[in-house]
Amino acid sequence: MASDALVPETRVLAIASHVVHGYVGNKMATCVMQAMGCDVSAINTVHYSNHTAYKQVKGTKTTAAELEQLYEGLRQSNLTNFDVLLTGYVPSADAVRAVGKIGRDIKFNAGTKPGSFFWAVLDPVMGDNGKLYIPEDEVPEYKRLLREADLILPNQFEAETLSEIPIHDLASLARAIHVLHSTYRVPHVIITSLRLTRDNQIPSSRPVTQPHTPSAEAADPLSSPPPPPPHSPAHEHDQVETLTIIGSTATSDFKPRLFRIDTPALPLFFSGTGDMFAALTVPRLIEAVSTSPSEQNLRNTPSWRSPDDVAAEDLPLAAACQKVLASMQAVLGKTAESCRAKMDAFDDAAARAGGGESETKRHLALMNASEVVVPRHVRDLLEPPHLERFRPRAVTVAI
């Protein structure tokens, strides 16, 4: 098909949550991947009015039977030859099992063509800040998914839970990633939003001090009380600091090849940034793998895993993350700016009205103002600005 799109024709199945208003889950992932030129088929695991950080939401969940029925509809019409599967929040253990069956079916059918199917798992085990967001019985189901995945994007707490290694510095982080590579046989791992101190210590994920961009649909407001709000207005004026992402593509003996990219943290908390990161990473990785100078054709290599002689900072995964972070920094920076202006106007209006706006009304306005309205920022996604500021560096630690 004639196209000026970034990536070759790419069919993605995205299984995650739908929100009517705002940009998290599949709403974010679909919009971002379509902007990058992907043909995205979306199976929605919940249908909510908005994301849960608003602290109030209405809607319904999709049952495991309904998920399986939709996939069966695709299967009977020969529509399941997906190149990529992206899975995010799934609302029950049964539904995670259904997603596993779907993924394994696609993978099985692609089995004869190495590299023709790639499975990215966002937010495995679904927890943050020292707290599981999902029922305990979902954890083993999520762990089973991981063993099929080509790329996982856990946060610090999830990486600790999966590896059973507490992360407190780069060496323990490297050990945890090593376990993820070797135990779960996951070739690619990215841990986003780490807050490293100057001497490369990593504060525990347990006490809630700073949010680590939890996926906003992680909590289940329809059947249990929401988690502690990650969005208290106090965070609006946090001072700028640094966020680090650490990525790794395993070598053939499942050793980590670690790179890091540091970005200035923005003085605002956004929902859906994990979903945005994952949705940008998939097409950027396809782009990097397709244009990789390696003699091997990575697109036909299982899991697009680079040969052992490729250094960490030269990995396609590192090149992808560099572009992803440059795009996100630009989009989130503009969103922070417009959010600040909207909240100043809100506060001015409230002051003129005698200061009578409730804390709840202000919180709702802040949530709305901090939505990342992707369709207004497509150019920054396609042409990541200031790429040189996000150069990946190899991390060398003894593990």
Next chain:
Amino acid sequence: MASDALVPETRVLAIASHVVHGYVGNKMATCVMQAMGCDVSAINTVHYSNHTAYKQVKGTKTTAAELEQLYEGLRQSNLTNFDVLLTGYVPSADAVRAVGKIGRDIKFNAGTKPGSFFWAVLDPVMGDNGKLYIPEDEVPEYKRLLREADLILPNQFEAETLSEIPIHDLASLARAIHVLHSTYRVPHVIITSLRLTRDNQIPSSRPVTQPHTPSAEAADPLSSPPPPPPHSPAHEHDQVETLTIIGSTATSDFKPRLFRIDTPALPLFFSGTGDMFAALTVPRLIEAVSTSPSEQNLRNTPSWRSPDDVAAEDLPLAAACQKVLASMQAVLGKTAESCRAKMDAFDDAAARAGGGESETKRHLALMNASEVVVPRHVRDLLEPPHLERFRPRAVTVAI
């Protein structure tokens, strides 16, 4: 918000069907309007695996109560200040009533600011080729919606049903549109995909000779047998002819101001083109109204209705349709080309295998190959090529 988008910040609520695979209903409308820079909130009226022209589909419908619940979720968080409402297929009379309540609530809240809310209704009454696709009891509910609408996009059969005037030439078409303007108080009407003869006769919509781009989700395969397939493979090789769209913006006394644009018909039937037309028209109309040379500020005029001294061919609606048709011709032309190549490959493979592919398998392959994969064609949406070929002309007939 800093943006290079086509339209000013525009919040759209789109209420229509979702398909996992392919591009019809809300899947088409959301993707198109996001590509044009709109912030689209999508309430999905069905969740189907694919569109119904595949002749097999799985999934579920959204109940009226679920639709109302999602809207109530938006309302309680102050998220209902939409600029535009686009409504399409709704699966039951109860659900149409729910959509009516939603639309009237948004309209009521926007009441103090003329022109700040615009309601477009796609496929009113849902029928084609002389046949209703919906239960009889939905028709009065759809008619009630129309009285609220600013723009409707009926097909020939729907225009006949609503106006109770059989359309057989330009004069009867003009009379039908006059009735739509005056009886339903709809300021803007567009009738797409008319097949006019050389002497401007319009064949009856009753006998099925050529499909008039019915909305692919119109049929209800989950509770009734699907309508006669509009996509039989025989249509692949129909010879090129002309399709005409007729549009009108009413004068202050509800007289039609008619314009026409003729386009070469493509030798292939596509699903979702009505949805694509509507989704492109909304942002293009906003663009045309915002840049209109009229002394009156149309954006602050109820229904963005031009003053009486604006000629038919100079209407913002005509300017919008010109760009919409130029974009669609480009995208559908490329899709037809790629479809032909894919079907040739399919037929070659079948011939090599001894000609053993079933008619069903070929039909499924054809449906898939004729999907309009919007994310691969965003440039043609943003920069409509060969605009001069789609110049609107005034239609002057005595009515």
